[in-house]
Amino acid sequence: MRPSRIIPWLAxxxxxxxxxxxxxxxxxxxxxxxxxxLAMLVAGPGQLVSVTPLAANPRTSAMAEEAAxxxxxxxxxxxxYLLKPDLVIAGRFTDRATVDMLRRLGIRVEEFAPAxxxxxxxxxxxxxGALLGQEARAxxxxxxxxxxxxxxxxxxxxxxxxxxxYANGYTSGDASLAGQILRAAGxxxxxxxxxxxxxxxxxxxxxxxxxxxxxxxxxPYPGASRSEAIMDHPVVTALKRGRVTGTVTDRNWVCGTPxxxxxxxxxxxxxxxxxAGQ
Amino acid sequence: xxxxxxxxxxxVAALFVLSLLVGPASIAPLDSLAGLFGGGDGPVAxxxxxxxxxxxxxAAMIGASLGLAGAAMQGYLRNPLAEPGLIGVSGSAxxxxxIAIQTGLSASFALGLPLMALAGALGGVLLVxxxxxxxxxxxxxxxxxxxxxxxxxxxxxxxxxxxxxxxxVNEIVFWxxxxxxxxxxxxxxxxxPFTLLGWVLxxxxxxxxxxxxxxxxxxxxxxxxxxxxxxxxxxxxxxxxGAGTAVAGAIGFVGLVVPHLLRPWVGAQxxxxxxxxxxxGAAMLLAxxxxxxxVLPERDLKLGVLTALVGAxxxxxxxxxxxxEMP
Amino acid sequence: MTLLSLRDxxxxxxxxxxxxxxxxxxxxxxxxxxxxxNGAGKTTLMRAALGLLDHDGQSSLAAxxxxxxxxxxxxxxxxxxxxxxxxxxxxxxxGRTPHRARRxxxxxxxxxxxxxxxxxxxxxxxxxxxxxxxxxxxxxxxxRALAQDTPLVMADEPIAGLxxxxxxxxxxxxxxxxxxxxxxxxxxxxxxxxxxxxxxLILLGQGQVMADGTPAKVLTPEMVAQAFGIxxxxxxxxxxxIFQPLEVLE
Numbered sequence: 098m099r100p101s102r103i104i105p106w107l108a109x110x111x112x113x114x115x116x117x118x119x120x121x122x123x124x125x126x127x128x129x130x131x132x133x134x135l136a137m138l139v140a141g142p143g144q145l146v147s148v149t150p151l152a153a154n155p156r157t158s159a160m161a162e163e164a165a166x167x168x169x170x171x172x173x174x175x176x177x178y179l180l181k182p183d184l185v186i187a188g189r190f191t192d193r194a195t196v197d198m199l200r201r202l203g204i205r206v207e208e209f210a211p212a213x214x215x216x217x218x219x220x221x222x223x224x225x226g227a228l229l230g231q232e233a234r235a236x237x238x239x240x241x242x243x244x245x246x247x248x249x250x251x252x253x254x255x256x257x258x259x260x261x262x263y264a265n266g267y268t269s270g271d272a273s274l275a276g277q278i279l280r281a282a283g284x285x286x287x288x289x290x291x292x293x294x295x296x297x298x299x300x301x302x303x304x305x306x307x308x309x310x311x312x313x314x315x316x317p318y319p320g321a322s323r324s325e326a327i328m329d330h331p332v333v334t335a336l337k338r339g340r341v342t343g344t345v346t347d348r349n350w351v352c353g354t355p356x357x358x359x360x361x362x363x364x365x366x367x368x369x370x371x372x373a374g375q
Numbered sequence: 376x377x378x379x380x381x382x383x384x385x386x387v388a389a390l391f392v393l394s395l396l397v398g399p400a401s402i403a404p405l406d407s408l409a410g411l412f413g414g415g416d417g418p419v420a421x422x423x424x425x426x427x428x429x430x431x432x433x434a435a436m437i438g439a440s441l442g443l444a445g446a447a448m449q450g451y452l453r454n455p456l457a458e459p460g461l462i463g464v465s466g467s468a469x470x471x472x473x474i475a476i477q478t479g480l481s482a483s484f485a486l487g488l489p490l491m492a493l494a495g496a497l498g499g500v501l502l503v504x505x506x507x508x509x510x511x512x513x514x515x516x517x518x519x520x521x522x523x524x525x526x527x528x529x530x531x532x533x534x535x536x537x538x539x540x541x542x543x544v545n546e547i548v549f550w551x552x553x554x555x556x557x558x559x560x561x562x563x564x565x566x567x568p569f570t571l572l573g574w575v576l577x578x579x580x581x582x583x584x585x586x587x588x589x590x591x592x593x594x595x596x597x598x599x600x601x602x603x604x605x606x607x608x609x610x611x612x613x614x615x616x617g618a619g620t621a622v623a624g625a626i627g628f629v630g631l632v633v634p635h636l637l638r639p640w641v642g643a644q645x646x647x648x649x650x651x652x653x654x655x656g657a658a659m660l661l662a663x664x665x666x667x668x669x670v671l672p673e674r675d676l677k678l679g680v681l682t683a684l685v686g687a688x689x690x691x692x693x694x695x696x697x698x699x700e701m702p
Numbered sequence: 703m704t705l706l707s708l709r710d711x712x713x714x715x716x717x718x719x720x721x722x723x724x725x726x727x728x729x730x731x732x733x734x735x736x737x738x739x740n741g742a743g744k745t746t747l748m749r750a751a752l753g754l755l756d757h758d759g760q761s762s763l764a765a766x767x768x769x770x771x772x773x774x775x776x777x778x779x780x781x782x783x784x785x786x787x788x789x790x791x792x793x794x795x796x797g798r799t800p801h802r803a804r805r806x807x808x809x810x811x812x813x814x815x816x817x818x819x820x821x822x823x824x825x826x827x828x829x830x831x832x833x834x835x836x837x838x839x840x841x842x843x844x845x846r847a848l849a850q851d852t853p854l855v856m857a858d859e860p861i862a863g864l865x866x867x868x869x870x871x872x873x874x875x876x877x878x879x880x881x882x883x884x885x886x887x888x889x890x891x892x893x894x895x896x897x898x899x900x901x902x903l904i905l906l907g908q909g910q911v912m913a914d915g916t917p918a919k920v921l922t923p924e925m926v927a928q929a930f931g932i933x934x935x936x937x938x939x940x941x942x943x944i945f946q947p948l949e950v951l952e
Contacts, residue, residue, distance in 0.1 A: 264542050265675075266557060298675060300399035301557045302426050306418045321476045323549060324542035331559050332425045335416075453785035586799050589846070590783035596752055597850070598772035598800040643786040643830075 121230025122184035122205075127152075128172035128195070129188035131352035132209050134160050135221055136186060137167075138238060138354065139231040147180055156318065159348045159356035174198040184228065212353020213295070215277045218242055221353050242355045249361050250281045257310040257371045259284035260299070262333065264315055264324040268299035275350055278357055282364030284311065305332050310371055312336050313364075316347055379640050383654035387435060390661035394431040395423065397668055429560045434664040435657040436563075437555075437623050440570055440615035442656020443649060445630020447577045450584035450645035451608050455635055455693055456513055459616045460627025460679075463523025464499035468613075468620035469550040470527045471495020473534050475621075477543070489565050493617030499523055500609045513697045552679030553624035555664050562622040573614030574653070576607050581646030588645065626679050628686025629656050635689060703730045705774070705854040705885050706751060710759035713743065713750045720746045721909045724759070728887060730853065733880035735900035735917075736889040739930055742906045744889040745780065745858050752777055752856065772800030776850035778857040782839055787832045790842050794818055797849030817848035821875070837868040844875060855879065857888045861895065873899035893934070897921055897945035905929055917943060927951055 125140065126147045127133045133152035136145050137160050149172060151157045152164035170176050174195045177185060185199055189210040199206050207228055212218060219239040226235020261268050261275055269275040270293035271286060279286050287307040288299060304312075314328045327333070349360040395411065396404050400422055410419035411428065441459060448457040459465050475481040475491035506519035531550055535543045583604040586594035595601050619626070633655040634648055641647035660678070667676040704727050712722035720743040728734055736744050750757040753764030753771065763771050776797065784793065794817055798810045818824055821841045826834070831842055840860065847855050855876070861869040869892070876886040877899050890896055896903055896917065903920040905913040907929040913920040918938070926934050935946045 265545075298673070302398045302400040302422045305421045305426065306400045306402075308418045318540045318542070321479060321482060322538070322540040322542040323476065323546045325540070327557055330425075330557060331561065332421055335421060335425070453783075582799060582802075586796055588783075588785045588788060588793070589796060589843075590779055590781055590785070592749070592754060592779040592781075593777060593783070595754055595768070596772060596775070596777035596779075597796070598769040600768060638786070642792055643788045644792055645786065 122182075122228070124180065124182045125184045125186065125229060126170060126177055126180050126182040127186045128170060128177060129186070129191055129209070130157060131188060131211065131354070132186040132225070133164065134158065134352055134354045134356070135209070135225040136229065137163050139222070139226050139229055139234050141229070141231060144229060146182065147177075155348070156316075157348055157351060159352075159354065159359070161348075174202070178202055178204065186225070186228070212274050213272060213277075214274065215246060215281055215353075215357060217274075218353045218355060218357060222355075238355060242358065245355075245358050246281065246361070249358065249365060250283070255372060256283055256285045257368060258287050258307070259311040259313055260287045260304055260307060260309040262299065262304060262312055262314050262328065264322065264327065266298050266301060266327050267296055268293060268304075269296045270294045274353060274357065278350060278360045278364065279313070281361045283368050284364065301327070301330060301332055305336070309336070311367065313367075379637075379651060380654070383651065383658065386658045387654055387661065390658055390665065391431050391435055394434060394661050394665055395427050397665055398422070398427055399668075399672060425559060426557070429558055429563045430555050430664070431661065432563055433555055433558050433566070433623060434661045436566070436570055437619040437626065438629060438656040438658070438660025439653040440573065440619045440656070441626060441629035441660070442633040442652035442654070443574060443577050444612045444615050445656070446634040446645070446648045446652035447580055447584065447608055448612060448630070449634055450580070450587065450648065451605070452507060452516065453587060454513055454516055454697075455638075456516055456631070456690070456697065458628065458631035459496075459612065460625060460629070461524075461631060461690070462499070462503045462516060462520035463527055464496050464503065464612065464616050465620050465625035465627065466524045466527035466531070466551075467499030467502075468492040468496035468617045469625045470531045470534070471498075471617065472621045473531050473550060477534050477538050485565065489569050489618050489621045492621035493569060493613050495527070496617035496620065497609065497613040499527065499616075500612050504605070504609065513694070517694070548677060549624045551625060552677030552683075553620075553626035554667075554675065554677050555623050556667075556675060558622055566618040566622045569614045569618035573611045573616075573618065576611030576614065578649060580604060580608060580611070581649055584645035584649070624677075624679070626660070626682055628679075628682040628690070629659055631693075632682070632686045632689055633659055635693065703853075704728070704762070705730060706887070707762040708751055708759070709761075711747070711750060711761055712758040713746050713755060714758075715746070719909060721906065721911075724906075724911050726904060726911065726914060728854065728885050730885055731880055731883050732885045733877050733899065733901045734885065734887045735896040735903045736887060736906060737891070737893060737896050737903055737920075738889075738906035738912075743909075744906055747906060748777075748856050748858055748887070748889065769800055772850070772852075774852055775854040775856055776847040776852045778843060778847050778855070778860055780858040780862065782836075782843055784831050784839060784843075787830045789828050790823055790831050790834075790845075791818070791827045793831045793842055794823075794845045794849050797846040797851075800850065813851045814849050817845040820848055821845040837864050840864055840868065840872065844872065848879075853884055855884065855886045857886070859889055859891070861888075861890055861892065869895060877901075893921065893926075893930075893947060894945045897936075897943045917945075921945060 123144060124146050125136060125144055127136045128149060130149055130151040133148040145167060147168050147170040148164050150169045153161050155161040158164060172191060172195060177199060182204060185204055185206045187196055187206055187208050189208050196206050209221060212221060219242060222235045222238050226232045259279055268288045270289045271280060272294040273296055276286055287309045291303060317325045349356045396407055402419055406419055407423055410423040445458045449455055471491040471494050472488055475488045480487035480491060502523055503519050507516045532547050535547055583599045586597050586599045591601060634652045637651045637655050638648055641651050663678050663681045666681050667678060706728040708724050708726050711724040713720045738744050749755040751761045751763055763775055766774060795814050798813060802810060818827060821844055823841060823845055861872050873895050876888060879886050900917060903917050904911060905920050912929055913925050926932060931951045933948045935948055937944045
């Protein structure tokens with residue numbers, strides 16, 4: 098990956114440490130990939146006691162290095178309880194049974210909805226900051242995020258047509274984080290024109306007929322899968338041939354963290370390449 | 376007889392053309408044909424040649440394979456319940472295919488996928504024939520089928536669960552129910568040689584299967600090489616089921632429904648049922664694949680769902696009819 | 703002319719000898735009954751003679767290649783199996799399997815017609831074989847064997863389970879075949895019918911051929927007692943030979 102202007106300030110901020118109040122949670126456990134990263138961004142030293150294994154996987158997590166130093170949990174009620182947390186942060190789609198069980202055991206569980214828009218990122222940061230008693234650091238992250246985003250999305254006149262195309266032939270419209278990233282980078286999403294809001298299956302035929310300037314596909318996981326084989330279909334190959342192509346680096350696209358700016362930046366570079374080619 | 380052949384061929388041809396004309400992208404019929412046969416590489420030509428054409432050909436080819444394999448196995452076992460999907464041959468083929476994909480064999484060696492599926496199917500056929508014995512009694516056949524299907528299904532799930540790939544687990548339903556969505560010419564070329572070989576093998580069985588109407592002893596005394604017939608049947612079935620399953624997953628019941636419906640029309644003669652079931656199977660799978668696109672175009676409905684909805688009640692009816700011969 | 707020649711034929715099944723040292727010849731025009739108590743190995747002898755079973759010794763039929771053998775002998779197994787609801791005509795036509803080229807020839811049609819006529823099945827040619835009565839099915843299967851048009855017909859208990867009229871008719875059909883110059887080897891349990899319709903009997907028992915010859919020579923009181931453990935009333939009448947089993951010997 099290209100050296101970035103965005104990541105360094107995040108890394109500098111992460112784990113820089115801030116004074117802890119008496120009433121703020123001292124043992125926080127995160128059981129979701131996205132809350133893992135949000136918590137790592139704002140938590141004070143030792144405040145975050147466990148994250149999920151996905152957070153330590155460089156393929157799925159933008160903060161794998163930071164997560165490597167933190168013990169992992171597998172989002173099972175029993176092991177989480179034994180960590181004696183005073184706060185558990187979970188995703189909206191974390192297993193209901195696990196969340197209910199933890200609450201029944203008297204543990205405070207806060208749930209985060211997934212981010213569907215870039216504007217969700219400051220919201221999530223502010224909320225995690227409040228929960229962990231790290232309001233100042235969260236506010237700083239929010240300010241820098243907004244400034245950076247404004248800078249990235251300024252120069253957009255000619256908007257090329259792009260399609261997002263994932264495993265199993267799924268795509269996203271504008272009502273999704275990926276769609277918003279695409280818009281912010283100055284692309285028009287062909288899926289939006291076809292009436293796709295959030296994520297949905299895009300028949301290969303419709304993709305071929307839409308004939309977009311750019312097809313942005315996912316980065317295949319290790320171990321083969323039939324679901325991802327669709328991205329090697331002759332039609333997709335033909336759509337990519339002779340054009341600038343993009344690859345979704347999933348870890349920056351998955352969660353509503355400031356790292357989405359990296360995704361936007363990569364796509365802006367892609368758009369410039371398209372414009373240069375035309 | 377010839378009238379049956381003509382009407383079946385006509386049905387296959389009509390469904391094939393219809394299959395080319397139906398899809399999520401609304402393209403006028405004349406434009407579709409122009410895209411298919413005319414030059415150029417516009418989006419329409421790409422849709423027709425790379426998406427709809429392989430799909431229609433694969434539906435016809437795999438349907439014919441399943442019909443033929445069903446008719447041949449029923450003729451050999453003299454039991455109308457024998458069907459590659461029900462007796463676990465398709466499931467075993469799917470296991471072979473999944474192993475080929477997950478071990479990376481299919482990526483490093485193009486024919487690895489169909490060959491492993493073929494090996495899986497071969498294992499399934501051998502196991503069924505070993506368990507069912509020379510005259511496949513219904514009860515033993517069904518029990519053997521349940522056991523082999525369960526085993527192959529469990530191992531398939533195990534392999535997919537062990538995969539490092541997060542999508543692999545969701546693919547269990549594809550391997551169990553089968554689908555032709557977004558298959559390409561690449562898949563067709565993978566499956567075609569094995570399928571053609573299997574067709575030739577199975578089509579050669581007609582006279583032997585006819586003679587088996589009188590039982591093994593009488594057939595053998597009429598000059599039929601039973602051991603050779605059995606070998607050809609096993610290899611032929613493994614070829615067609617393995618190749619089909621490798622690219623489209625396990626599609627059940629086609630080999631049950633089609634021979635059963637067509638048997639009265641060919642005077643119940645196993646040899647004539649072979650080609651009739653091949654044509655009928657092609658028609659049935661083309662129709663099923665049209666239905667998944669027309670009934671619920673938004674959802675990725677699996678082919679096996681439709682074939683099972685038609686086939687399972689018929690299966691129950693057949694069990695009811697044949698239960699007298701069960702102990 | 704010898705149609706079947708066995709030399710020192712022995713069969714061992716699962717380590718136990720069924721019979722050994724069977725030597726016999728069957729010539730043209732013979733109606734041979736194969737008799738013997740249950741378990742004597744009648745079916746085994748016939749299947750071994752056909753080469754359908756592993757055996758020691760020689761059988762002229764087993765030595766032939768399958769197609770040549772199928773043109774030399776027609777075999778009717780005991781199980782009257784008709785697996786699919788085919789027509790009578792289609793079933794009888796299966797008898798032409800060993801002779802057929804790709805398509806049926808004039809000779810094939812002729813042989814089928816003759817077999818159907820011989821068995822009096824003309825009126826049921828197009829009926830479904832599996833829906834016929836047991837006696838009718840037996841006749842259809844004999845017609846199938848006749849359509850094979852072989853010098854020798856071997857039938858395993860062809861009259862078992864038939865009513866008296868069908869039993870007698872079947873035996874007369876076979877006897878008629880023998881009179882026309884072909885030969886028939888039938889196994890059967892009804893010694894009365896065997897004595898009356900067969901020109902020759904082979905008595906299998908105690909692991910060997912116990913007697914071989916005309917009914918009068920084979921069915922002696924001593925032999926009947928020794929092989930079957932029964933007594934019987936026998937008489938040569940102007941209605942033919944009468945053999946009626948009477949009592950079981952203690």
